[in-house]
Amino acid sequence: MKTGVKRSHSDLTYDIINVIVLLILFLIVAYPLYFVIIASVSDPKLVTSGRVLFYPKNFNFDGYKEVLNYAPIWSGYRNTIVYTVFYTGVSVMVSLLSGYALGQNRLPGRNFFTAFFIFTMFFSGGLIPTYLLMKDIGLYGNSLIIILMGAVNVNNIIISRTFIKSTVPAELFEAASIDGCSHTGFFFRIVLPVSQALIAVLVLFAAVSQWNSWFNAMIYLKGEEQMPLQMVLRDLIVNQSAVSMASDSAAMGGDAAAQVYLVEAMRYAVIIVSTLPIMCVYPFVQKYFVKGIMIGSVKG
Amino acid sequence: MRKNRSVPKSANGRLLGKRILQSYELYLFLLPAVLLLIVFNYMPMYGILIAFKDFKPAAGIMGSSWAGLKYFSRFFSMPMFTVILKNTLVLSFYSLLAGFPLPIILALLLNSTPNDKLKRLVQTITYAPHFISIVIIVGMINIFFSPSTGIVVNIMHTLGFMDGNLELLMNAGSFPHLYVWSGVWQSIGWNSIIYLGALSGVDPALHEAAIVDGASKFQRVMRIDFPSILPTIVILLILNSGSIMNVGFEKAFLMQNSFNLSNSEVINTYVYKIGIKEAQYSLSSAIGLFNSVINFVMIILVNQISRRLGQGSLW
Numbered sequence: 001m002k003t004g005v006k007r008s009h010s011d012l013t014y015d016i017i018n019v020i021v022l023l024i025l026f027l028i029v030a031y032p033l034y035f036v037i038i039a040s041v042s043d044p045k046l047v048t049s050g051r052v053l054f055y056p057k058n059f060n061f062d063g064y065k066e067v068l069n070y071a072p073i074w075s076g077y078r079n080t081i082v083y084t085v086f087y088t089g090v091s092v093m094v095s096l097l098s099g100y101a102l103g104q105n106r107l108p109g110r111n112f113f114t115a116f117f118i119f120t121m122f123f124s125g126g127l128i129p130t131y132l133l134m135k136d137i138g139l140y141g142n143s144l145i146i147i148l149m150g151a152v153n154v155n156n157i158i159i160s161r162t163f164i165k166s167t168v169p170a171e172l173f174e175a176a177s178i179d180g181c182s183h184t185g186f187f188f189r190i191v192l193p194v195s196q197a198l199i200a201v202l203v204l205f206a207a208v209s210q211w212n213s214w215f216n217a218m219i220y221l222k223g224e225e226q227m228p229l230q231m232v233l234r235d236l237i238v239n240q241s242a243v244s245m246a247s248d249s250a251a252m253g254g255d256a257a258a259q260v261y262l263v264e265a266m267r268y269a270v271i272i273v274s275t276l277p278i279m280c281v282y283p284f285v286q287k288y289f290v291k292g293i294m295i296g297s298v299k300g
Numbered sequence: 301m302r303k304n305r306s307v308p309k310s311a312n313g314r315l316l317g318k319r320i321l322q323s324y325e326l327y328l329f330l331l332p333a334v335l336l337l338i339v340f341n342y343m344p345m346y347g348i349l350i351a352f353k354d355f356k357p358a359a360g361i362m363g364s365s366w367a368g369l370k371y372f373s374r375f376f377s378m379p380m381f382t383v384i385l386k387n388t389l390v391l392s393f394y395s396l397l398a399g400f401p402l403p404i405i406l407a408l409l410l411n412s413t414p415n416d417k418l419k420r421l422v423q424t425i426t427y428a429p430h431f432i433s434i435v436i437i438v439g440m441i442n443i444f445f446s447p448s449t450g451i452v453v454n455i456m457h458t459l460g461f462m463d464g465n466l467e468l469l470m471n472a473g474s475f476p477h478l479y480v481w482s483g484v485w486q487s488i489g490w491n492s493i494i495y496l497g498a499l500s501g502v503d504p505a506l507h508e509a510a511i512v513d514g515a516s517k518f519q520r521v522m523r524i525d526f527p528s529i530l531p532t533i534v535i536l537l538i539l540n541s542g543s544i545m546n547v548g549f550e551k552a553f554l555m556q557n558s559f560n561l562s563n564s565e566v567i568n569t570y571v572y573k574i575g576i577k578e579a580q581y582s583l584s585s586a587i588g589l590f591n592s593v594i595n596f597v598m599i600i601l602v603n604q605i606s607r608r609l610g611q612g613s614l615w
Contacts, residue, residue: 050457
C-alpha cells in the first residue's frame, strides 16, 4: 500500500521483514523447480555427487535422448492428448448446458434436478461397487471410461449456473423468445459468447485435471497401449522400473555405472518433458486463476 | 427472483403441462449430465448392497446371500482398523494444522508488500506447483530424498550436518512430515488466491483513516486486513474440516513403500488393496461405505454449522 505519508520506523521494519519472508518463500518454492531444470541438462555424474547446485555443469542431453527414444512415453503422450481433448470438450459442454438449464427459474422440476446433481457431491457408491459395475456393463478396459467418468463435475455446473445467471438477465431471454428465439438458439448465440471468461476457466481446470490424472487409468484400463502419460511416468519415476530398464540395456553391452547415471538423467528429463505443455500455457492463463476461484466461491 | 403468479387450481395442471412442453429443450440440455450421473454415480450406489451380502461375482448382487453386518463387525475387529483410522486422522489433522494457516499469512504478506514486482513474482512461482501432477511431485520427493544420490543428502554432506545415507524415505516416522510439507509446498500459493481475492475487497478508506490515526502497517494488517477476511477463513476452515476423514488416495498410495506402510496405509488405499488386488469385494465395500457415511455426516454437519453462523448454506 503506497501512501503519501512518510514511512515511520516500525513500518520500515515491517517492510523489511515482509520482503525477506517473501524472498525466502520464493526460494523454497522456486529452487526445487529450478534444480530439476539444471539437473536435466547437466552431467548426471556431477548431479548425483552434489556438484550441480546453482547452474548447469557439463551440458549433457543424454537423459532427453533416452526419454525421446523410450516408446511408451510417446504412446502415453498421444493417449493423454486424446483423452484431454475429448474429456475437456465433454466436461465443459455438459457443465455449460446443465448450468444454463438449472439457472432457468421457470423450469418445472428445477429443484429436483438440482438435488439430483448435488447429492452426488456428498455420497458415492465407492470404489469397489463402481469397479464391479464397470466390469458388468463392459466399460472396464474401454478408453471411453477415461473420457466419461468424472466428466460431470457438479461444482463446475454450479459455477456455470451462477455465472450465467449473473451475466445474462432472464429478461433477455424473454425478449428474445418473443422474437421467436428458442433456448437452443439463445444458448449458442447469446450465452456462449458472453461466457468466455467462464469457458476459459472451465477448460483450464478440466484440461489440467485430465492431463495430470492416472487413477482411473490404473483401475479401469488394461492395455499398455491405452495408458496415459502419467501412468508411464509413474512406472518411470515412482516405481523405479527405470532401473530394471537400464539393466536390460546394460546387459546388451553397456557399462553398468554409466547406465545408472543415465537413469538418473532420464528421470529429470522426463519430468521436464511431461510438464512442458502445462508450463508453456501457464503464463497465458494465469490471469484467469483468480477469476475462476472467485466465480467458484460466489454462491448462487 | 421471479415469483410464479398464483393461478386457479383447475388451470394449474394444464399450465404445468404446457410449461414442461415449452421447456423440452432445457430437459435435453440436462440429459447428458443426468445420464452420466446415473451410470457413474447412482448405479454404483445400488452396488453398495454387496457390503451386506456374501458377494459372489458369479451369482451377482441379487443372487448372493445376505450377510447382515458381518463384514462391518469383521472390519471393526481387525487390527488394521485402528491403524488405518489413526493414519487417516493423523494425515488430515496434520495437513489442516500446517496447510491451513500458511496461505492466510502468505496472502496478508503479499497484500501488504511494499514491492509490487516481488508480489507478482512470488504469485507466479507459488501458483505453479499446483499444476504439477501428483505423480511428478512424488517422483521429485523420491529423487530429492534419495538415500545416497539425492540433492538433500548431498547438501547435508557439503554443510557437514551428517554423513552416511539419508534414510528419510525408509523411515515410517518421517512419512507424515514428507506427506504434509510437500503438500504445503505444492498448494500454499494456490490456496492463498481466495484470501487475496477477499483482501482486494477491503475498503482503502479504512486504511487511510487508520494512517491518519497513526496506526503502523503491522497494526493495520492485524486490525483491518485480518478481520476483513475472517469470514472467508471461517468458511474455509469449516469446509476443510468436513473432509477430515477423506485423505486422498493418490498421494498416499504413490508415496507408499514397504518401509513406511505402518504410517502410510489410509482407508482409501486399504480399500483398493483388499478390494481390487485381493478381490475381497464385500469386506472392501463395507469399509468404503463406512468411510462414505462418515464423510456424508461430516458434510451435513459442517453445512449446519455454517448455516447457524449466518454464512448461509454452502450450496
